[in-house]
Amino acid sequence: MRLFLASIVSILLFIGIVPILAMLIKAFMPDDTIPSLFGSMQTWMLMRHSVILASLVTVSTFLLGIPLGIFLGKTDLPFRRFFIFLFLIPLLVPPYIIAVAWSDLFQMSGLPLHWLSGLPGSLFILVSVYLPLPMLLTMIFLHTVHPHLEEAGRLVATWPLTLWRVTLPLIRPALLLAALLVFLLALGEFSVPMYLRYNVYAVESFTQFSAFYNFEAATAAAIPLVLFAALLTVAENRYLRNRIAIPRHFAQKNEFLRITLGRNRWSVLTGMACLAAIFVAMPIGSLLLQAGGIDSYLRALHVAGDALLRSFFYAFVGASVLTFFGFFTGYLFLKKPFYAARTIDPLLLFLFTLPGTVIGIALITFWNTPSTNIVYATTLIVLFGYLAKYTALTARISLATLAMVPPSMEEAAQMTGAGWFQRMIHIVIPLTRHGILGAWVVASLFILRDISITILLYPPGHDTLPVRIFTLMANGSPQLIASLCIVMIAAVVVPAAVAWGWFHYWGTKR
Amino acid sequence: MKTRDLIIGIVILVVALLLFWKSGQEMTEKRPVVVVYVSEDRVFSEPILKDFEKETGITVKAVYDTEEAKSTGVMNRLIAEKSNPQADVYWANEPIRAEILKQKGVSAPYLSPNAKEIPKIFKDPDGFWTGFSARARVLIVNSGINERPESILAYTETRWRGKSVIANPLFGTTTAHIAALFTYWGDDRADAFMRAMKRNGVALSTSNGESADFVAAGRYAFSLVDSDDAVNRIRQGRPVTMVYPDQKPDEPGCFIVPNAVLLIKGAPHPKEARRLVDYLLSKETEHKLAFADCAQIPLHPDVEIPEELQPIDTIRIMQVDYAKVAAKLLEIQPYLKRWVSE
Structure with missing residues (x-):
């Protein structure tokens, strides 16, 4: 063995x-590649752009993804599986396709393309692509919370307070893992920012590789990304892995506590449908319109x-x-x-x-x-x-x-x-x-x-x-x-x- | 799990793995094969390579560049593979990359018999690369403009302040054009031109295609683009015209960007590689590329061209040595990077 x-x-x-x-x-090995690269203001400006974009994507997906994960994983919302699958689609396709789709949509509807370019466009596309990560991890790890703990909470508090004080703190490591993954993936993503004209650090390595034909500089430019990945991996391994890699409990269907939405279910459903329309239906719809008929x-x-x-x-x-x-x-x-x-x-x-x-x-x-x-x-x-x-x-x-x-x-x-x-x-x-x-x-x-x-x-x-x-x-x-x-x-x-x-x-x- | 199921599973996996491994092997194939790396847009180059396959029976295996996103850089792959070449031929969409490959010792000399009639300015004297089917760097001008700009110096004129756009000079033919200006004018004058252009509020686009679309949409009055971008918009019926810039005797002339083909040193299939080079340098290929959507100008005399284009011998050409332009291009990259970010 x-x-x-x-x-x-x-x-x-x-x-x-x-x-x-x-x-x-x-x-x-080479002489002055690294000092010259990191001595340049341009390098630090690009790094700042990357960190800003990755942080904004992380915060946005976090703020949207966790409520989505709770609604889709913890409540009795109708058509939950359908919505989960819909929100997953942008993660399953190459991110640049979503950017192309939105660009087509802007062109067809006569909206100015510069609204989509730069930081806002890159942020929006990357949020739609990586939103499923916190959503899915929230949904999965909600099952690792022992129902007895939530039942105890429900004896003295409402569901929102129980979620806030009991459930979410218990799955915090999984949520942090989701944030970490989104941050790293957004930091390394180059196709969307490049397509939408937002200069980020990930592009630097490719520029060194494709425009300057400088392999050493391209490698040197990749070092900060490697260091970021290494640093966050160490953090994940040190603080999170033991708490999430092997869940101690996984609630089965019959013991899992589900929140009854009651009269609110239709308003939540409407909100969910709007989000699905924005993140999924509109870009895919624009591609379908642009593509035309069967020919x-x-x-x-x-x-x-x-x-x-x-x-x-x-x-x-x-x-x-x-x-x-x-x-x-x-x-x-x-x-x-x-x-x-x-x-x-x-x-x-x-x-x-x-x-x-x-x-x-x-x-x-x-x-x-x-x-x-x-x-x-x-x-x-x-x-x-x-x-x-x-x-x-x-x-x-x-x-x-x-x-x-x-x-x-x-x-x-x-x-x-x-x-x-x-x-x-x-x-x-x-x-x-x-x-x-x-x-x-x-x-x-x-x-x-x-x-x-x-x-x-x-x-x-x-x-x-x-x-x-x-x-x-x-x-x-x-x-x-x-x-x-x-x-x-x-x-x-x-x-x-x-x-x-x-x-x-x-x-x-x- | 039954042992039989396990064995079946392992056999399927092993067979699939063997197929997978075998599917990418070219070296041991018995039928004639040529491996070509292509920087010309796939939509234009692939039909030519398919025709070559049909006419010669030689299978073409190609790796295509992604011109707009610049993420692959087949040229870099060629440099990386210098000690272990996988490609036989490189079809570059401009001669600068071909020159760089020559300087890095990646290409091998070959004087194709089909290149005899191609003007000397468009080929390496020793045969390390040969140009064919060119694009001209032209001004695309919105038809609503009364007084058309006729020189690239219009970028620095105050009447066009905030009304011009140019593709990011870090990439593509725009980089080559700026390098050619540095070579033609000298560093000081070219630098002054670049600064004046910036002061005059020039906008940056991601590509020549985007610049052409901006002008066609009326967002900007004019832009320096490749002739194929301009011809494309004209054929689409968009309200634009095409101007070959700087055609007066005291002006620098129009910068011409031919495609370039070269043989790779140590190519695994040299015989087939020469046939492909000959094919690409033929009048027939130039004719096809002239009438394709890329509308490229033939460098051979007597090749029929579409009405939107002007024959190469009627255009006043910017006289530059592409080897010097290539060297200058590498030299000014940090300058261009600063220019873009300032």
Whole structure:
């Protein structure tokens, strides 16, 4: 077991961490790149912009996401699942598609485009994209609050006061995690601010990379983002992880306390419908209007059908590999058979929070040698990128699922002489199969929407649909781009809806 | 879980992994293949490459740049891959990148027989890159303007204060154009021009396309853009006209930005690469690119052109050495960065 799990960790470290370390060492080698970069006022101005944007996005998603999570996860609001799924859509598609959609909407309605550009536009789009994170985490962690505590609160106080004084303080670590994730993702996001003309620090690294052709400076420019990610990962590991990675209690449907909205349900429903219209229906509606009739979609499929199929194929293979690695990493972290196992979870989270382009640049500089063509000249390099970036997701989901399996089950099998592989195959995997499937679905959706890793690493002629759209955006007809965006949204949303339906069916059946 | 299910699952995963790995491999393919990195917009370059595939039977594997977002930079990929080249050919949308690649030792010389009639100014004397199908840097002017600007110096004239727009000079052909002005005028005069332009309230847009749209919408009177952006808006029936700037004898002339094609040093498929270079430099390709939406001006004589364009030999061209422009472009990047942020 130890050898097998150690191999898994070693592979992950070799694929993800070693290239980053090699890149950082290389960045510190040259003479004056770092001093000249950080001595510039421009650098600090961009950093200020980034921190302002990331902070505003974090605060806004926090203020909107938590009430949304409570209404959708804790009350008897009608059509809850429908709304949850609607709000999830912007997170499932590449963020620039939402920006394109809003830009189309402004153009069609004759509104001045400069209203959408700069900080306000970037803030609005990123809030709509990352809003589901605090919403979902709130909803999930509301189930970890023991109902007895809320019942005790309800004896002396109203629901709002109970939520404020009992429930929310108990899930504070999860809310802080959501804030942390949103902050880091917004800090590393470049496509939306770039599209909407707001200069942020994440763009600096790309400018150094694409405009100045300066690899050392590009790497140096990535260092603050790496440091931010490292710092916040350490904080998460130190203060939050133990309280949220393995929930001590998860309320089942029959014991979970739900708030009755009563007469307020219709006004809440109206508010929810308005929010859904603003964040989801309007941008998608504008894309649908811009795309036109069925002919546009047929043309879009003709232009990018191969890229769509490739996206599904990459998602299938990538998600399978990620689930495999994530499952055993989660197991390793739960059981901690050796000390080094403690470090793997924060390292994976660190990689997840790093901008994809930083990982991409690191992988190119590390693997691009004649002796490693077997990786670099094939799609394996893309798979390595996905592994480095997204294993944290499958590992965390697996960890949470594995924690639900009573250790006594494995111990009983061990007592009867079953070896580790036998215990895994006959006990642990069957008991956690739904969690494994969930991890697979999440991984495949993230790979389907990925652009930052794929666009840097795809072998010639093997692009995916998000990359195809991105490369066609320069001078492509707006109608074609809109129909491709709709195809992209459908490619992510339809499988997500099927998975959602299946999990709901399974949950009800159970 | 039954052992049979596990074995089936593992077999499916292994087969998928093998397919996945094999699907990206080009080196071992038996059929002829050429790998091309492309900075020209995909919508215009892909049909040409498809035609090449059809006519020659050589499979084209391409990596396309994202011109507007600048996130990939296939040129950087070429530099990163210098010691381990994956590409055979690079199709640049302007010669500056081709020059930089020459200076960095990424390209290899090749004098295509199809390039004989292309004017010398548009090709490297040693064959490290060859230009074809050009864009001209023109002024797009709103039709509602009575007295049309005819020189880029209009950017500094007080009557156009706050009425002009230019694409962010950190990216694309605008960078090359500014670098060409620094080369042509010298640093002092070009710097004075840039400062005067800023003082005159020039607006910045994200791209030439956006500038053209702003002018077409009447938000600004004129903008310096690529000829394809202007032709596009004219074909859409938008109220704009196109002016080839600085055509008088004492003026610098119009800056021409040809596409450039080059062979990569150590290309894995050199034979196929030369065929593709020859194909791109043919009159037929120039004809197709002239009549495509990109409306690019052929550099070969006697190639038919659409009515919106002017033949290359009738335009007064800014006489610059693209090698010097490339060197200047790298030199003025910090200056341009300051200019944008000030």
